[in-house]
Amino acid sequence: MAKKPNLAVDTRPWRDPAAKPFVRIRNVTKRFGDVAAVSDVSLDIYRSELFCLLGGSGSGKSTLLRMLAGFEIPTSGTIEIDGQDMTQVAPYNRPVNMMFQSYALFPHMNVEQNIAYGLKRDGLGKEEIAARVAELLTLVKLQDYGARKPHQLSGGQRQRVALARALAKRPKLLLLDEPLGALDKKLREETQFELVKIQETLGVTFIVVTHDQEEAMSLATRIGVMNQGEIAMIGEPTDIYEFPNSKFVAGFIGSVNMVEGVVTEDEPGHVRIRSTELGCDIYVGHGVDCAPDQTLWWAIRPEKMMLSRDKPEGLNGANVTHGMVEDIGYLGDMSVYQVLLDSGKRLRVTQTNTVRGNPDSISWDEPVYVTWNDTSGSVLTV
Amino acid sequence: MRRGWFLPITAALGFSFLYAPIISMVVFSFNENRLVTVWSGFSTKWYGELFNDPQMLGAAWLSLQIAAISATIALVLGTLAAVALVRFRSFRGRTLFSGMVSAPMVMPDVITGLSMLLLFVAMESLLGWPAGRGMLTIVIAHSTFAMAYICVVVQSRLSDFDRSVEEAAMDLGASPLRTFFDITLPIIAPALVSGWLLGFTLSLDDLVIASFVSGPGSSTLPMVIFSKVKLGVSPDVNALATIIVGIVATGVIIATAIQLRNRPRKARR
Amino acid sequence: MSYEPTIPPPRRLKPWKAVERGLAKVGISGKALVLIAPVLWLLVFFLIPLAVVFGISLATKQFGRPPYSPLLTTEDGTVQLTLHLNNYIKLFSDSLYVAAYLSSIRIAFIATVITLIVGYPMAYAIARAPDPWRNVLLMLVVLPFFTSFLLRIYALTGFMRGNGLINQFLGLFGIEPLVMMQTDFAVYVGLIYSYLPFMILPLYTTLVKLDASLIEASADLGSRPWQTFISITLPLSLPGILAGSLLVFIPAVGEYVIPALLGGPETLMIGRVLWDEFFSATNWPRAAAVAVAMLAVVVVPIMLLQKAQNAVVEK
Numbered sequence: 018m019a020k021k022p023n024l025a026v027d028t029r030p031w032r033d034p035a036a037k038p039f040v041r042i043r044n045v046t047k048r049f050g051d052v053a054a055v056s057d058v059s060l061d062i063y064r065s066e067l068f069c070l071l072g073g074s075g076s077g078k079s080t081l082l083r084m085l086a087g088f089e090i091p092t093s094g095t096i097e098i099d100g101q102d103m104t105q106v107a108p109y110n111r112p113v114n115m116m117f118q119s120y121a122l123f124p125h126m127n128v129e130q131n132i133a134y135g136l137k138r139d140g141l142g143k144e145e146i147a148a149r150v151a152e153l154l155t156l157v158k159l160q161d162y163g164a165r166k167p168h169q170l171s172g173g174q175r176q177r178v179a180l181a182r183a184l185a186k187r188p189k190l191l192l193l194d195e196p197l198g199a200l201d202k203k204l205r206e207e208t209q210f211e212l213v214k215i216q217e218t219l220g221v222t223f224i225v226v227t228h229d230q231e232e233a234m235s236l237a238t239r240i241g242v243m244n245q246g247e248i249a250m251i252g253e254p255t256d257i258y259e260f261p262n263s264k265f266v267a268g269f270i271g272s273v274n275m276v277e278g279v280v281t282e283d284e285p286g287h288v289r290i291r292s293t294e295l296g297c298d299i300y301v302g303h304g305v306d307c308a309p310d311q312t313l314w315w316a317i318r319p320e321k322m323m324l325s326r327d328k329p330e331g332l333n334g335a336n337v338t339h340g341m342v343e344d345i346g347y348l349g350d351m352s353v354y355q356v357l358l359d360s361g362k363r364l365r366v367t368q369t370n371t372v373r374g375n376p377d378s379i380s381w382d383e384p385v386y387v388t389w390n391d392t393s394g395s396v397l398t399v
Numbered sequence: 400m401r402r403g404w405f406l407p408i409t410a411a412l413g414f415s416f417l418y419a420p421i422i423s424m425v426v427f428s429f430n431e432n433r434l435v436t437v438w439s440g441f442s443t444k445w446y447g448e449l450f451n452d453p454q455m456l457g458a459a460w461l462s463l464q465i466a467a468i469s470a471t472i473a474l475v476l477g478t479l480a481a482v483a484l485v486r487f488r489s490f491r492g493r494t495l496f497s498g499m500v501s502a503p504m505v506m507p508d509v510i511t512g513l514s515m516l517l518l519f520v521a522m523e524s525l526l527g528w529p530a531g532r533g534m535l536t537i538v539i540a541h542s543t544f545a546m547a548y549i550c551v552v553v554q555s556r557l558s559d560f561d562r563s564v565e566e567a568a569m570d571l572g573a574s575p576l577r578t579f580f581d582i583t584l585p586i587i588a589p590a591l592v593s594g595w596l597l598g599f600t601l602s603l604d605d606l607v608i609a610s611f612v613s614g615p616g617s618s619t620l621p622m623v624i625f626s627k628v629k630l631g632v633s634p635d636v637n638a639l640a641t642i643i644v645g646i647v648a649t650g651v652i653i654a655t656a657i658q659l660r661n662r663p664r665k666a667r668r
Numbered sequence: 669m670s671y672e673p674t675i676p677p678p679r680r681l682k683p684w685k686a687v688e689r690g691l692a693k694v695g696i697s698g699k700a701l702v703l704i705a706p707v708l709w710l711l712v713f714f715l716i717p718l719a720v721v722f723g724i725s726l727a728t729k730q731f732g733r734p735p736y737s738p739l740l741t742t743e744d745g746t747v748q749l750t751l752h753l754n755n756y757i758k759l760f761s762d763s764l765y766v767a768a769y770l771s772s773i774r775i776a777f778i779a780t781v782i783t784l785i786v787g788y789p790m791a792y793a794i795a796r797a798p799d800p801w802r803n804v805l806l807m808l809v810v811l812p813f814f815t816s817f818l819l820r821i822y823a824l825t826g827f828m829r830g831n832g833l834i835n836q837f838l839g840l841f842g843i844e845p846l847v848m849m850q851t852d853f854a855v856y857v858g859l860i861y862s863y864l865p866f867m868i869l870p871l872y873t874t875l876v877k878l879d880a881s882l883i884e885a886s887a888d889l890g891s892r893p894w895q896t897f898i899s900i901t902l903p904l905s906l907p908g909i910l911a912g913s914l915l916v917f918i919p920a921v922g923e924y925v926i927p928a929l930l931g932g933p934e935t936l937m938i939g940r941v942l943w944d945e946f947f948s949a950t951n952w953p954r955a956a957a958v959a960v961a962m963l964a965v966v967v968v969p970i971m972l973l974q975k976a977q978n979a980v981v982e983k
Contacts, residue, residue, distance in 0.1 A: 107569075420861070476705060496707065517720045600813075
């Protein structure tokens with residue numbers, strides 16, 4: 018897994034209410050005709066962050082990125098970069114560069130000319146351009162490829178040229194549109210690592226658009242999950258995965274078991290939820306902002322549940338339910354169990370295969386108990 | 400399968416239908432006999448006659464000039480029109496504009512020719528320009544219909560290419576105009592070359608429109624050929640046709656050779 | 669390596685920027701700049717001429733320069749508009765014009781159908797040819813287009829005249845020479861010969877985009893080749909058929925050169941009538957009226973063609 022940009026815990030600026038954001042998106046809406054591609058998005062991004070905009074197709078993430086680059090003008094709202102209002106500034110006058118999903122390399126120019134293009138537009142001297150291009154070619158490990166045309170390069174090499182070209186002008190902010198989307202899986206993992214290394218070396222702020230949640234989780238300092246033109250949640254990868262704020266985010270990232278329940282006990286220290294769907298009570302070991310008799314949802318990740326043949330003791334009818342193993346998917350490092358509960362609901366439970374070739378492992382059609390800790394699940398009200 | 404022989408044979412018949420008359424014309428241009436289709440011996444005398452015919456040479460020179468000028472005008476106008484049609488998704492009168500651009504392409508020549516002439520006559524009596532008819536009026540007429548063809552050629556190339564390449568240039572600090580000259584123009588250059596050649600050929604080939612809008616003393620090559628052919632057999636026309644076919648074939652062979660030479664380079668990693 | 673997001677050096681004002689700024693100041697946007705030249709050109713040299721034709725079709729012939737009566741006259745200080753409908757009345761009452769129209773449409777239609785029948789298998793063969801061949805064959809279709817149209821018609825006369833190659837060939841078998849020149853037959857041959865590439869190119873464009881796996885899927889589901897052709901290939905190539913047919917039909921209706929060189933005196937085509945009206949009879953208003961009536965015939969096909977071409981390009 019790629020190493021994340023090295024930000025010490027106490028320097029996470031988004032946790033500091035006094036920190037000044039580097040990019041400020043305020044109430045930005047973009048309409049195409051009657052359709053709002055982005056609606057009322059507000060977002061602060063801090064210097065040296067690697068921020069991922071994560072969402073499905075049509076979620077508005079690319080439109081938001083294009084507004085940052087200047088290719089689209091917001092219908093309303095403002096975009097501020099480094100304290101300057103950039104909302105109406107043309108793309109060629111912004112201190113922002115973009116790496117395109119298709120890479121958009123100039124087909125009639127060689128690698129060096131591609132990288133030098135932006136520098137020439139800035140009116141830099143010949144020698145300075147040559148030096149800068151050489152430096153960038155070294156950075157992306159393409160020293161020997163300067164004279165090649167884009168069509169003579171492999172997909173991975175093209176991706177690196179696109180990155181070098183976008184970095185050439187030393188932008189304050191680099192926008193990356195699905196930077197790894199066109200690469201195959203193995204290359205993607207390597208490149209992910211390199212991308213983070215480069216970002217860390219240069220300290221430049223990255224905003225990455227991606228639809229790949231694994232990519233977002235391993236790259237980002239923070240993730241903004243987008244859904245239907247709105248930001249559904251902003252947070253560090255662990256927040257997004259472990260403490261989703263809504264049914265959408267819980268379901269969008271990773272796999273999850275979600276059940277409906279009714280609050281029966283609402284205490285400051287704990288909550289008890291009755292779920293007929295699950296066939297038992299859910300005891301949550303912390304307070305939740307809810308009301309008695311309120312209907313809400315409870316979500317739990319498959320790896321946070323345990324299977325056992327014997328009924329665990331001392332749970333008083335909470336956090337344990339019973340069912341039968343319907344299907345097992347063996348993935349090597351772990352196995353995925355599909356458990357059909359007595360209530361008719363199906364749960365997905367993963368168990369790490371810690372013992373090699375375990376002859377005693379739970380098998381098909383076995384009746385099992387499913388349990389979990391009182392802090393493993395998330396209570397969701399929306 | 401029946402398709403196994405049916406398609407190649409029809410294709411072969413079709414191509415021989417297209418080419419047999421041209422080939423026979425080339426062959427008989429070297430015929431000694433005046434009767435165009437009776438072979439009586441090898442001779443190049445019709446070529447000599449062709450090059451000693453001042454009327455033919457003068458008309459050819461005029462036609463080449465007209466073709467070059469009108470292809471150039473049409474290239475500029477057609478490219479602008481294509482850029483407008485591909486890049487500006489919506490503007491007032493877009494439908495009318497796209498109709499106007501492509502209509503001259505299919506408009507029957509006699510209508511185009513007549514309407515142009517009547518316009519020029521009306522303009523002359525109202526504005527005093529263009530004074531009389533000749534090369535200028537032919538150039539205007541040819542530019543108008545060549546523009547339609549060029550627009551189609553450039554349009555298809557423009558709509559093929561990845562818009563984000565232009566956005567990348569702007570992102571790197573190039574203004575829209577700069578982007579057009581740095582990025583767009585080089586990428587669509589092949590389409591511009593073939594568009595220009597198409598415009599050139601169309602102009603060189605036109606008889607009907609030129610007949611309407613030309614004036615005394617400005618007979619183009621097709622007009623001279625037409626009057627000769629109408630009178631009957633003229634072997635020097637065979638010679639002329641052979642020269643044109645030769646030039647065109649050479650051009651196409653060179654173009655193909657360049658393409659083939661580029662191809663292995665492309666495949667190399 | 670070191671990296672500081674530096675402030676770029678002060679920009680030299682480049683000529684492009686200066687030009688752009690200057691234009692922006694007077695309120696001319698890039699869009700307008702691109703549009704203005706082609707729009708003006710087409711207005712003046714395409715749209716207005718058609719209006720002028722219509723105007724002059726309402727005048728009458730008179731001697732002088734120009735050889736038609738003015739529509740607007742000033743008499744005692746009042747402007748008078750004189751419109752003559754007699755050209756149009758003549759068009760509908762004189763059987764020559766009516767016959768010429770009908771026979772133009774008939775000849776153009778038949779020629780279009782035959783060109784389609786000849787061109788379709790050729791386009792199909794080219795589209796299905798292996799890669800290097802495909803480009804060569806396509807080039808062979810386009811090549812005649814680049815040689816002179818007039819000279820190719822002339823080449824046909826060498827083939828079809830009384831002592832031409834075909835009759836010489838038939839003579840070898842003792843067959844009497846056929847009369848081909850100056851007949852409708854020669855006009856059909858000429859039309860098909862000239863417009864075949866116009867038919868093949870759009871057909872090829874639709875056929876080459878046809879996914880080969882569709883044909884395999886159809887065969888896999890039990891269709892014989894001809895059933896596949898009828899149920900898959902033909903319907904999917906309809907835009908190409910339409911575009912190609914219109915590209916042949918529209919210019920064929922107004923064709924002048926082919927009937928003039930290959931047809932006989934009894935081959936009536938409207939383009940020829942217009943030409944004679946203008947050049948031989950110097951009746952410009954009548955010629956204009958003929959043009960307007962011809963335009964009425966081709967305007968619907970032209971609009972259809974626009975739609976068909978969009979369909980060909982977009983698919």
